Amino acid sequence: MAAVASPAVDTTERVGAGTVEELQDAGVLTVAGTAIGARHGITVFWHEGQAYAxxxxCPHMGFPFARGTCKDGVLTCNxxxxxxxxQSGGTFDLxxxxxxxxxxEIEDGRVWIHPNRTDAGQERAHWLRRLDEGLEQNISLVQAKAVLGLHDLDTPAADIVRRAARHGLRFGSSRNADGWGDGLTILTATAHILEDLAPEDQSLALYHGVRSVGGDANGMRTTFDLEPLSVRDVPIERLQAWFREFIEVRSTDAAERTLRTAIAEGATPQQVATMLCAASTDHYYRDGSHVLDTVAKAFELLDLVGWEQADEVLPNIVPQIATSSRQEESNSWQHPVNLIDIVEPASVQLPEVLDLDATPSGQWDIALVDALLEDDPAAAIDALMAAFRGGMALADAAQAVAYASALRLTRFPTSNEFGDWDTVLHHFTYCQSVAQMAKRVPSLELARGVLHGAMVVYLGRFLNIPPAHLPGKRTLAAQPSDPEELTTKLLALCDQQSQVDEAGAVVYRYLTLGHEPQPLLAAMGGSVLREDPGFHDFQMLEEGLRLYHDLAAVGRLEESWQVLVAIARWQAAHSPTRRATTQTYDIALRLHRGEDIYAPSRY
Ligand code: FES
Known part of the structure; x- marks a missing residue:
């Protein structure tokens, strides 16, 4: 056990650590260091004829260095x-x-320790460097500590997201033959949900995003960027046509080079987005939802990191588009009803019926959603085409389709196979991605994606048999009324398995009582973050919240509530997990608060 010296503080702001003789006898001693900013004390070693403080x-998990070992100038935490x-404190183990x-300082036989203070700028630089190292080494505890340290210094979340995204792009996506990784999607999703979360959960959300990006980049092989063509003044229309043609014949390199050329030639974000959306919808429901989801997410990431990163971000998504599956080749799109035969004639008519200049208002008719949910794909397409003829904006039609796809989740009965949750989730994210891109760059090509989305909703009809119903009056009345009791109950339900209907009832009860939505949204966000959430969990939360906000913003309260019920049902179906991810974060949080991790628990 190390000796403990009584600290003496003198007027020069240094702390006394006893006499040299005492230190030599003890070998190591600790002194209180609060006076010079060392709130956990200072360990002083006598080693190789010198004093070191x-x-x-221990910066790893807080073990006291007084119980460490020195050998050949190296301090080992035991x-x-x-x-x-x-001498420097530099670690050999990252x-x-x-x-x-x-x-x-030794003065008149006494040992004095001087402060080693840092200012906020140095602290921030330190934690940014640690964030990079945590990502490079893929060490989740380091990532969590860095996020907490940066958050404590009021570092804007956008700075953390940008830093992590840059790492994911440079060392993950660009070195992965498959391009864009799930981590970038999760990082972007966490950035989007921050405002809905409780303040104490925001660092945890960022940690999830950072950790996912670190996982993407871990162990990637090196690939090399293609150069843009050394041509000038190629019309964007020609580049767009080339790109679609190269994607059509699955020529990844040619498509990437074309895309890089378009960016280098100064194509606008809208022109590039239109090009990518066109290629993504030249075939039906490519790779399930993944292609269009990734395109939408890449542009959302560019909103966060800036268009100047386009040549780093967008080429990563080309391999996924080029190699994607095409659902018109699958049995379910051709038998027993040939959906292609229904959609193709409508697609041809789009230039005549769709007004791309129409302003979105969010005022679609609920009858359109009913038609989409019926068992008649031709009627669903007819309803959409009639809406276009009536002047409906593309973004509004896309939102109606997205809402219909969300209802497939709201009405998903627990009698289905568990894996089918993913099927309806993919349908929902596809329709949401179309809706988001329709707001950004409405085009005739993307309008085909709305028609494809309608068919996706149709194909999901068998997963609503029998449909789960919203709770009736009696079930609702059996729930608590107090908002805090309701959010507490929601979290408790997610501590158990398969409380799907009950979780939906609690959320619906909360909303129909007219309580302020924010605490509920924060509880739902916290409920995901405390688990080991995967890619799909973040997709569900982000896209669900986004649609909820979009609907609520235009006064569609009942519809917005149904979307939150969908999120709650998904969460309850996928909880609880082992919660190992949060455990790492909790260790970092306890260290950050100055708690002793090494001490035995009192419980
Ligand atoms: S190495 Fe020191 S606490 Fe883990």
């Missing part, structure tokens, strides 16, 4: 054996961190 807390240069050292 370090923070008493818990997980992280090693540190005793899962830990550098430990803060303090200048030591």
């Amino acid at each position: 370090v923070d008493n807390r 818990w997980h054996y992280a090693r540190f240069d005793l 899962f830990a961190d550098n430990v803060r050292t303090y200048p030591v």
